[in-house]
Amino acid sequence: MHNDLVAALDIGGTKIAGALVDDSGKILVRAQRPTPAREDGETVMRAVASVLGELCGSPRWLDVTAVGIGSAGPVDASAGTVSPVNVPGWRGFPLVDRVRTVTGGLPVELVGDGVAMTAAEHWQGAARGYDNALCMVVSTGVGGGLVLGGRLHPGPTGNAGHIGHISVDLDGDLCPCGARGCVERIASGPNIARRALEDGWRPGEDGDSTAAAVAAAAAAGDPVAVASFERAAQALAAGIAATATLVEIRIAVIGGGVAGAGEVLFAPLRRALHDYARLSFVRDLAVAPALTGTDAGLLGAAAAVSPGPRGQAAATAAG
Template sequence: MHTDLVAALDIGGTKIAGALVDGHGRILLRAQRATPAQEGGDTVMRAVDDVIGELTVSPLWNRARAVGIGSAGPVDASAGTVSPVNVPGWRDYPLVERVRKAAAGLPVELIGDGVAITAAEHWQGAARGHDNALCMVVSTGVGGGLVLNGQLHPGPTGNAGHIGHISVDLDGDSCPCGSRGCVERIASGPNIARRALEGGWRPGPDGDTSAAAVAEAARAGDPVAVASFERAAQALAAGIAATATLVEIDIAVIGGGVGKAGDVLFVPLREALATYATLSFVRRLTVAPALMGTDAGLVGAAAAALSRNPSATAAGV
């Protein structure tokens, strides 16, 4: 039986991934290019065109009914434009229009990468079966997205749920976004590592100063490394509790590189959450690691396309 498919694009500062995905979230075909992030906007678009081109030459392409894009942000879904912080050549870049052209006029749905990962975790991952969820990506930055009343809630521009830029420290460090004391400024991987180094932690013989190396040191009991993860956990807990208090989510899912730190992050996070999420309606809030892995962006972009083009779906998104 030839069921309809959707094309999915996952666009980040390192790679541009594409896929053809069926209504059950299965990836049937993949294509990928490195992102020429420091080049001009049209050079970056050529890499996107190459990925789409690789999909369109497949006989499966005839079954594609829509294109979903999850892009590094900020994005503006209402205008169809993207301005990814880590791709300087794209500022208010008309990505939807360009992709529609490359995809022979198929309808195109644009969401931010945090929202895409949320869509994937709700459809196939740790938030499955939850009608109200916050999903977060904690890595180089901190992004996120919301599911409310069983539906993805991207907001008018596709950025709703961007928890990384909730302020949790009124007098905290200035954040590159222009605010201060943001969750991202405390909990992102580079900031966990920066704080550990400032506190006197030193890397091993390999010289690795990443958050993953700090996590390893924390597991071995290094007090400075432990303290840096505890501070990150506290910031995440404050942001999650604020979100839950506003919109009554019952699960927060954490993915990204920092989310892989395991107990070093989740034990202090659950402890801190108990001190911030104190009202009766948020006390049952659970926190879980993401399950979808590296395909989350593609599967979530596909979910967004499917939800706007129900004729293409065989499994409710």
């Protein structure tokens, strides 16, 4: 029986998920709330506290030794603060201190959601066995993390690999981060749906206008839906190729809700990557869907503080 558990939080623009995770990576208890992303910072924090409160109500909480947080970014791991682009009420929000208070003083480690996903994928997912990899979360936003030389490379503040805010369209739309033409502004789920709607795509009778509905329409051959995903794939390919050219990654792993579109996304992505990754040392770059699924953020957050193989794999992310 595993005695020591880690409480993990996965905080994004859509949901706040929590879990109790053992050393083998098994999730024993779950809790989740919608993210009140357009509300003030204290309202968002109350949702976090509600998730933690549900976890605290489990009899297994007595075995929890630490809390790991994977949050939408930017984050500042050194200061323990978060400023998610998609949660405007949190700017320099002292999340680590607040979570420490809610949990009675437990040790808390913070990483960006892209780094968390990377920790999970490098430990037991599609990036396993690769010494140099880029792992991406393509969902409400677009985040990422790097493995270089066999180790996670989060950077001084925990944001290295944040590919979503590489500009791939110099005269493109203004991004909430303040720049123009960011990968996220083109390839995130809401922006895929926005572009499709602007270009004339219309939802079905159920009224679903999400990226998942656009993906279903694209799979059925709707040309506007197909074009929106092709544009997203082009933006992702440009960002991936730029990253590969800089640091010679050998694989790009893509997870998050948009990756659930399958070949609707991956087929045009591979074609576009062939066009952008032209230099000899990046031509053989592999692209693969993530394997850890919707639990990647939770597993990666736990990896930042957990002993054993996960903790060793994510030691740099926590540091």
